[in-house]
Amino acid sequence: MPVVEGFTTIHSFATHSSGRFVISGERNGQEGLWLADPGRPVRRIAAERLIDPALAPDGRRIVVIRDSHSGLPWIGAMSTVLVLPVR
Numbered sequence: 001m002p003v004v005e006g007f008t009t010i011h012s013f014a015t016h017s018s019g020r021f022v023i024s025g026e027r028n029g030q031e032g033l034w035l036a037d038p039g040r041p042v043r044r045i046a047a048e049r050l051i052d053p054a055l056a057p058d059g060r061r062i063v064v065i066r067d068s069h070s071g072l073p074w075i076g077a078m079s080t081v082l083v084l085p086v087r
Helices: none
Strands: 007-015 020-025 028-035 043-046 050-055 061-066 080-085
Touching: 020 050, 028 050
Parallel strands: 007 050
Antiparallel strands: 007 020, 020 028, 028 043, 050 061, 061 080
16 A cells, blocks of 8 residues: 655545555645555646545546535535546
């Protein structure tokens, strides 16, 4: 499992059976979506607040919600669902 340090806020995260995981949060003062792979440094793959990530079964795509900042705990009219490819 990768070591993930430096996060001051974690909004949500998802794991994959390969050991890969994705974290929505703030790390070293930067908000974003972060990818952690075993044996590799943690890297930011999106520079905005994206929440509730889910990794596809093949681990090559992430489904997330673009936060509408509405404060509501569900997907609202101002939220957008995105599918991001991961290399």
